Amino acid sequence: MNFSFLFNNIIELSITGLALGAIYALVALGYTMVYGVLQLINFAHSEVFMYGTFAVAWVFVLLHGTEPATQTLGGTAGLLVVAILAAMAMSALIALLLERVAYRPLLKRKAPRLMALISAIGASFALSELMGLRDRVAGWFGLREALGPYVANARDIYPNPVTIQPQTVFTIGGYGVKDVDLLVIVASLLMMLALDQFVRRTRFGRGIRAVAQDPESAALMGVNATRVIRGTFVLGGIMAGAAAAFYMLKVGSTRQNTGFIFGVKAFTAAVLGGIGNLRGALVGGLVLGVTENYGAAIFGSQWKDVVAFVLLVLILLVRPTGILGESLGKARA
């Protein structure tokens, strides 16, 4: 119990917590949207995120080389934009693949809903292992030499060669706010705002809400459910890709099993805010990120995850459907 540490560093803890929470929220959007439309826990979404983190590292290896370097955020801005776009593309692609291979065959056969969860768990294992065995797979095609730096040490930590040195932008209450945190928070909020408006205002967004409300009636009204579901996966993938890029900015390295625990946390954030609710994902993510940071300060960082899950149970006790609790379908236009 170390309350003085918490109070002395409250601003720093809050801001880094918000940055972490914003990343959770971006990943949580993928869970929440798929859940809203299909009532399915997309267990493999964590791997969508993980592939995004690798895309970021690979872009840096490709355009910068493998030798380690330290850069400021401004000095590497060009690379970063490419990396974010690559991560979004990679994650969207994986999400699309997931929908095609793991879910559509089941939906077509009207398999029990929980069986789709098993398929998702299987996909999660397969994707994660595929990344961990990428050197062997490259070996099959005789590409191991050619792909050297991309497939090296497949099961170990894979760092981004460029370390980003955070710079202080301005100072509040004695704490210098770092540009990386600021970028993550602002960019995440902008992305979520864009997604929110997309779902609320566009024709496609209306399709998503319609399918979430009542798939059969939506089909009768001429909504192409297959397209809507596919689009939902892609949107979730894009958000996860952005999250992956921000994660790499803050953490700087990834691994084939990075997704699992991070995905569990992001899903917790989605449930915390009210699953199926876009704004809930944001609220849940931010609350989770900040609480985790405070909890780590008070009880020590080894209890961070315990604090997160205890918070979840407490909130569900008071509000059984999460903080905002509204479903995707009920969101007003």
Add this chain to the structure above:
Amino acid sequence: MGVVENLRQNAASSGAAARLREGGATAGRGVRTGLERMHDGWARLPRGARIALTVLLVILVYLLPLIRPPVITTQQIDFGGVMFGVAALALVAVGLNIVIGYAGLLDLGYVGFYAIGAYTTGVLTSLHASWPFFLALPVAVGVTMFSGLLLGWPTLRVRGDYLAIVTLGFGEIIRLAVTNLGWVGAARGIKDIPHPPNIGPDPEPPFGTGGLFNIPALQWDGLVPSLDTGRETPFLVFGAVSAVPYYWLVLSFLILILFADRLVKDSRVGRAWEATREDEDAAELMGVPTFRFKLLAFALGAAIGGLSGSLYASSQSGYINPQSFPLLLSILFVAAVFVGGAGSRWGAVVGGTLVAYLPERFREFADWRLLVFGLALMILPVYRPEGLVPARRTLRARAADKEIEHLEGRDEAPRQVV
């Protein structure tokens, strides 16, 4: 719509169901019809023959690690140890099947109960006290059951998928707690957990193996068996020499639990679970106290998880640490239940057996095991959506659904209806 709902209910009741089952059996494919036919053939046998066959089968299963049949026997790793793992996972799957299959509660944190059972045993027998194993076992089961009640009381009011994440969190909390609490050994774990008591004289190193007598194993030269005197199992010594006695112990508990499971499933309690799973509101309206029954399922499932955890703790190595209980294990447990077929007792046994056995048998492909497992989990729901050994009730329901679809004219090709 009302007519359809009525039909659905009628179809689920016994008379119509029997009629539909015949229709369903002819319409079903491959293994399903095979299973149905096997079951019907079994039911037609005289009672005496059924009992004799069952006893024979049970004896065969007990002796499996001594018979060491070719092909099945694992080469690179002790077969007795593998069979212990198989029986232990089957036991876990049967317990989890009560929670997921019968009561329909998706529990993704079952490893938490497993860990509580193991750690209670470890703390009571080695770390902070030196109780004998068979005194610690029931206490461990009791503690785990209580922890199930404690977790279930607040969380079972939450519906469906929320429960999945809460239980997932619970599993992780338990793992982090035992990692960080010095009182339960933290990362060092607990060692020297005593084994179950021996029957007959204790072994006296270096020569006496102990036990009442020694049972030799078989070795195979092609298809010709001969006695392997170099691989004897002392009866009944729980030591470091042979894993077989531990297998026998777990198997005995498994058989016991299977009997109990059958009694509970066919009782009022089992029917209440089924009603709750299918439609909670309807069940509540019919006077089923759904919350209480869900809590019961949760506690019973937890108790069985604790039992297997306790058996695991006192097994050959007598050592546990937090790394023995990763969250991934929970996912594996859930996969075992669904691979076999949720809600099906024998399905759970089959699922647990496959999930524990196949990775050990194919050790030479060690690096690819998880990848193949993942792909298998993706393929299975497409071809066997109800699992490998589906619950008979699930099949009936599916046949009834088909019939309804046909009556509504929604199925593609017209089919002969009974």
